[in-house]
Amino acid sequence: MATKKAAPKKKNQNDVSHHIKTFWKIFAGFILVVILFFLLASWGVFGSLPDETSLENPEKNLATEIISSDGKTIGKFYKENRTPVPFDSLPDHLVNALIATEDVRFYDHSGIDGRGTIRAFAFLGSRGGASTITQQLAKLFFTEQVSRNKVQRGLQKIKEWIIATRLERRYTKEEIITMYFNEYDFVNQAVGIESAANIYFDKPPSALSTVEAATLVGMFKNASLYNPIRNPEGVTNRRNVVLSQMEKYDYISEKVMDSLQALPLNIKFTPQGHDEGSATYFREYARAFMENWIKEHPKPDGSKYNIYQDGLKVYVTIDSKMQEYAEEAVKKHMAHLQEAFDEQNKKNKTAPFRDITEKETEGILNSAMRKSDRWREMKKQGKDEEEIIKSFKKKIPMRVFSWKGDIDTIMTPMDSIRYHKSFLQAAMMSMTPQTGEVKAWVGGINYKHYKYDMVKKGRRQIGSTFKPFVYATAIDQMHMSPCDTLPNTMYTIPAGRHNLIKPWAPKNAGGGYGGMVTLKYALANSINTITARLIDRVGPEPVIDLVKKMGVDTENMPAVPSIALGTPDVSVYEMVGAYSTFANEGVYVEPILIQRIEDKNGTVLYQNVPKTKDVISNETAYVTVSLMEGVTQSGSGARLRGTWAVNSPVYKNAVTGYPYDFKNPIAGKTGTTQNNSDGWFMGMVPNLVTGVWVGGDDRATHFGSTSYGQGATMALPIWGMYMKSCYADKDLDVSTGSFTRPANLSIETDCSKWRQGNPDVEEMPDEFGI
Structure with missing residues (x-):
């Protein structure tokens, strides 16, 4: 009986053993299937994988950077706004925040986190996923967008695992972290950590604080959802989760965590879109320059550079601070001027014309x-x-x-169309006369709405700002002095002279006549009859020849006396270059905007070579500058001194309207054209020449009175505000000294000394003209 009872036990043991063997066979088969599945995936059966070359050199679209003279990126050209940064530029707290939040065992695994994977399977992802930083990089680099189809998503996940292990074999941990930061899209045209740091906090990654780093790391979860511009509350909560993770893994203390979590986001949104940000008009000039440059300068292999994806670096002469001050001055003054213009147009039935x-x-x-x-x-x-x-x-x-x-x-x-034409426009350019380096460029009031660049493309009548060229020609030809006198009476140039069809007899603005006046006084007060006398003596051709040598396009400039009063159309770009010749002791330097171009590896592809030309003697240049100093001492530019009691129609009174109170030597000239359509001011100190134009899109858009429409009201305040800001910034070193006096000066420029020997000459007491 006992033997019969033992038989079932043996049978049960055999059954258990059989089941165990079956389990192991199934398990081994499962493992083999998984291995085979991974092998098939790695062989590309389920879709191609990147080859070895792609892994070693992942293809990226790198933005071309425009870098200012003071080292700041002021714009980019891109399909993706990505500029890579090295690991050394990533602060420790930024890297620590990423590891603590996304992959705490990053330095312990080889691309796949075993513990995290088992946990994810066991709890079906409820306690967090298992995707490592390397896997997330693989997804960014080499796989398409996440599929909603579960089967396809499963295949995609396997590909990510395979690629992650390959990445781990080929790159160091630091390189993987760097690539991940450089590849992630932080939305709002911020691709990569460099763009994100600049766009959201207006600083490079190396300058990010711990709380700022946590904000950006928080976006890795879902940048579209955690968008600081659209969802600040959600971003704050996510940032605080990152800080909690940093505290959990001992990267920061609990006390620090509490203090940082209480801080506001402090986002300083600085968009880098083509229509936004700093120097928009200049950036478009730079883009056109680059497009033309790449046509004639191919790569060594014969292919063309692509400014939107080759990661070029374009070093420009623009100073980011001076550009900022220029844009602020234009914005501040034009907003005030527009109010006055709109007020005048309330009763104008044809407004804005x-x-x-x-x-x-x-x-x-x-x-x-x-x-x-x-x-x-x-x-x-x-x-x-x-x-x-x-x-x-x-x-x-x-x-x-x-x-x-x-x-x-x-x-x-x-x-x-009519609405947008009701806004007055402005243009401004500032340049170092000795080097030709353009430091600020404002082509209009708003690039998004007004894309036409009035600095270089726009050409408008220049009014009395042309007169210094006439005076310079007279000084050069006849050795005239600022202290020489001419009669301020009506003057007629007869028909037949200087290509005139009929007699020409210009009138003085304001109607003031009488007495003998010095050239210095005449230019300061823009007396038309004196300018007419001078161009009659020298002829229009020598004046045209002079401005041509100074970089002005004279092809359509008629050789007639009326050009003396500023009838030609000239650009701000040309005017600043021409006036710089006076400040640079008679030497014209062609304006420079692009200093050099480098490829993504730092190889210099282009280096600017300055183009200079001796135009007039240093004596003629200095005497002309001395004449223009009179404009800011007693003429229409005297309001820059802060001692000239004048009521500003725009700013109501001298105290609030003209608070400049400059004491240093300044040479300049205002200009106003017919019907107040264009207002100009050209201002110079020894190491900076700046030109400002203000007017409407159309010449029919203008003020109804000269008190508003003159250059001293429309354009001069922009120059004053800009220079006030430049002088307040001591790092810029804008000159407050005198213009260089030639050692061989033979022409008297101090009219107080000259007057002692000529007591009978009387200056006109009243100021008139513009």
């Missing part, structure tokens, strides 16, 4: 319509003109410019 017929108004608007982006796009779509014109008369939602920020509204495209 003056002195033109309804037909001429219609012509301006129709011309603008045909030049608009909307017209071009509809033409590309094959629309006929009748249909396009009708679309310009239908109200649609749009965003329009205002000095208080863009406005969302509903209006017809034609009405929006």
Whole structure:
């Protein structure tokens, strides 16, 4: 009986043993299938994987950087706004925040975290995922967007594991972290940590604080969700989670964590879009320069450089601080000036235009319509003109410019054209005369809405700012002195002389005549009759020849006496270059904007070579500068001194309107054109020449009175505000000294000494002219 009872036990043991063997066979088979599955995936059966070359040299779109003379990135050209930074530029707390939050065992695994994977499977991801930093890098580098299909997502995950292990074999841990930071898209056109740090905090990654680093690391979870601009509350909460993780793993103390979690985000959003940020007009100039440069300078292999993905570095002459001061001055003054302009137009039935017929108004608007982006796009779509014109008369939602920020509204495209033409425009350029380096460039009031660059492309009548060229020619030809006198009486140049068809007899603005006046006084007060006498003596051809040597395009400049009063159209760019010749002792230096170009490895591809030309003697240059100093001492530029009692129509009074109170030598000239359409001011100190133009898009857009429309009111305040800021910044070293006096000066420039020997000459007591 006992033997019979033992038989079932043996049978049960055999069954258990059989089940165990079966389990191990199934398990081994499962392992083999997994291995085979991974092998098949690695062989590309389920989709291609990157080859060895791709792993060693991952293909990236690297932004081309525009780097200012003071080392700041002021703009980029890109498909993806990515600029790589080395591991050494990543602060420790930034790296620690990433490891503590995303992959605490990063330095202990080889691409796949075994413990994390088992935990993720056991708890179905409820206690966190198992994706390592290396796997996340693999996903960024080599796989498509995450699929919603579970099977495809599973295959994609396997590919990430395979690539992660390959990455670990080929790169150090530091290189993997660096690549991850450089590749991640932080949204708002911030691809990579360099762009993210600059766009969200206006600083390089190396300068990020712990709390700022935690903010950016928090975005790795989901940058679209944790967007600091759209979801500040969510970003703050996520940042505090990162700080908690840093405390948990002993990267910071509990006390530090508590203090940092209580801080606000302090986002300093500095967008780097093509329409936004600093030096937008200059950046477009630089882009055009680069596009032309790459056509003639191929790579060693014959292919062309791509400014949007080759990671070039373009070193420019712009100073980021001076650019900032220039843009601030334009913005501050133009907002005030626009208020005055709008006030004047309240009773103007043809606003924003003056002195033109309804037909001429219609012509301006129709011309603008045909030049608009909307017209071009509809033409590309094959629309006929009748249909396009009708679309310009239908109200649609749009965003329009205002000095208080863009406005969302509903209006017809034609009405929006008229609306945008109601804003006065401005342009400004500042340059070091000795080197030709352009330090600031403001091509308009708002690049997003007004893309036409008035610094270089725009050409407008220059008014009395042309007169110094006439005086310089007279000094050069006839050795005249600022103290020489001429009669301030009506003067007529007869027909037949200097290509005149009929007699020319210009009038003085304000109507002041009588007495003998010095050249210095005449230029300071912009007396037209004196300028007419001078150009009659020297002739217009020598004056045109002079400005041509100074870089001005004279092809369409007629050789007639009226050019003396500023009838030619000239750009701000040309005027600043020409005036710089006076400040640089008679030597013209072509304006320089691009210093050098380097590839992503630092190899110099282009180096600017300055172009100079001796134009006039240093004596002629100095005497002309001395003449222009009189403009800011007693003429229309005297309000820069802060001692000239004048009521500003824009700023109401001298104290608030002209608070400059400059004491140092300043040479300059104001300019105002017919009907107050254009206001100019050219201002110089020994190491900085700056030109400012203000006017409407169309010459019919102008003030109704000279008190508002003159250069001293429209343009000079921008120069004053800009220079005030430059002088306050001692790092800029803008000169406060005197202009260089030639050792061989033979022409008397001190008229107080000259007057002692000429007591009978009387200056006119009243100031007139502009």
